[in-house]
Each structure stands twice: as structure tokens, then as C-alpha cells.
Amino acid sequence: MRIALRRLSNAVTFSKVVTALLLVFLFAPLVDVVVNSFNQDKNLLSWEGFTFKWYGEALQNSDIQFAFYQSLYVAVWVMIGTTAIAAAAALGIRSYRGRPKAMLSATTVLRMVLPEVVAVSAIFIFGIQFDIPRGYFLLIIAQVVLNSGFAILMIRARSETVSELYENAAADLGASPFRVYQRVLVPLVAPALAVSALLTFTFSFDSVTSAVLLGGANVQTLTVYLMSMVRHGVTAESNAISVMITLFNLIVLAIVVKLTGFRGLIGVTSRN
Numbered sequence: 001m002r003i004a005l006r007r008l009s010n011a012v013t014f015s016k017v018v019t020a021l022l023l024v025f026l027f028a029p030l031v032d033v034v035v036n037s038f039n040q041d042k043n044l045l046s047w048e049g050f051t052f053k054w055y056g057e058a059l060q061n062s063d064i065q066f067a068f069y070q071s072l073y074v075a076v077w078v079m080i081g082t083t084a085i086a087a088a089a090a091l092g093i094r095s096y097r098g099r100p101k102a103m104l105s106a107t108t109v110l111r112m113v114l115p116e117v118v119a120v121s122a123i124f125i126f127g128i129q130f131d132i133p134r135g136y137f138l139l140i141i142a143q144v145v146l147n148s149g150f151a152i153l154m155i156r157a158r159s160e161t162v163s164e165l166y167e168n169a170a171a172d173l174g175a176s177p178f179r180v181y182q183r184v185l186v187p188l189v190a191p192a193l194a195v196s197a198l199l200t201f202t203f204s205f206d207s208v209t210s211a212v213l214l215g216g217a218n219v220q221t222l223t224v225y226l227m228s229m230v231r232h233g234v235t236a237e238s239n240a241i242s243v244m245i246t247l248f249n250l251i252v253l254a255i256v257v258k259l260t261g262f263r264g265l266i267g268v269t270s271r272n
Helices: 002-036 053-060 062-093 099-113 116-129 136-159 164-172 177-188 190-206 209-214 222-231 236-265
Strands: none
Touching (some): 062 177, 116 136, 136 177, 136 209
16 A cells, blocks of 8 residues: 555656646747846846836837737738638538438538648648738638637537527517527527637638748748848847737737636536
């Protein structure tokens, strides 16, 4: 008995040590970025004192402001398009049975496991073949396609908890299939719609690969602008921009939690 308890204690200790190392490995670089965003030494060769200077310069930089507006524009349209398509697809799959449902589910998962660079390269080649210029349109369409798989899974997870009794009752009362969809299903999956919409917004806002390959010369999102800065060397100003992007994403996440709670964030709701 003592040997078993000792082994269990050792296993728990080992698990704690591994978890602690993983957390350090994950958060130590982030802490370093945050700390050095307040460093007076722009080139980060040494610590020369605390300052908010780089945040002020970043906020007043017209190029950064324009890049932010471009990221915002793309992310809003991607959020709208992805949520509309994902809601229709997720609730449509709900009505299928057997092999058709399995095939549709497989295509949804395939979009998630396919490497982003492969999917974006394929869309890039498709655009060249059909003479679709790089820019906002191609970039938004590509991100809608890439993010729709994740959004569909989230909405489906919520829809699977909704009993078919609601749909049957509405149909018995004379509601058309569209009316059932509009007045019954959509309100019941609203928390998942909100979560998938806001998370899709952040995924689009942070996207780099699709923005680089499909944005063209006229579209430079904030992450692409940051990447171009880092290519010339990491500076205190680039760290300040990184911190502001992270804070922006955290604010969006806080809105999600405020609207739906932590249960809604992970798409878990109890069956009514």
C-alpha cells in the first residue's frame, strides 16, 4: 500500500513539474515581450528605464492606424460571412441522416486539418487561373472558407443539444421550414453563433498567411505590418504593437465570456 501511494505521489509530482515547465515555456516569452515594450532602449540591447513612449508612437503612426482599419474591415466581413454560412450549414446538416451526414461532417473536419498554407496556396492558384485579382475580395472569401469549418463544429455542438420536439411542435402549429429555422433553431443556437462570430473575428484579425499571399499590394493588415517590422529586427515599438494586438484579442474574448459565460465559450449547454 505504501509503495502504491509513493508511486502515486511521484506521478503527481512529475505531472506538476511538467505542467509548470510548460506554463513557463508558454508565458515567459509573452512576459518578456510585455516588459520590453516599456523599455526606453528601442533596440532592446539593455534595460534603460520604464516608458510609455513606444505605445504613443505606435498609436500615432498613420501606417499602423491604416493597417488596423484594414484588419478590422477584413475581420468584420469574414465574421459576417462565416457566421451566416456556418449557421446555414450546421443547421442543414442536422436534417441529414446516414452517409450524407457523415460525408458533410468529413468535409467540415477536412477544412480544419488541412494546413493553412496549402489551402491558401490552392486558393491563390485558383485566383490566378480565373483571373481573380488579389485583394479584399479574394482574402475575405479565403478566410470565410478556412474559418467556416471551425464555426460549423461549434454551432453543431450547440444544435445537437436542442431537442427536435421544438421543431416538431412549431411544424404542428403551421410554421414553414424557413419559419422554424428563423424563429426556433436560430434563437436556440444564438450563444454558439455569438461565440463563433467573435472567435472567427479574432482568427481573421490575427491571420498572416492568407493576408500575405492573397492580400496583394493594396492590403496590408496589422499582423502583416508587424511581420515586416520584425524582419528588420525586434524593437520596443514592435513589442508594443504585439501587446496591443493581444489586448485587443483579450477584449474580444472578454466580450464572448460576458455574453455567453464560460460554458457558452466552449459550446456546452444543457439539454432542455
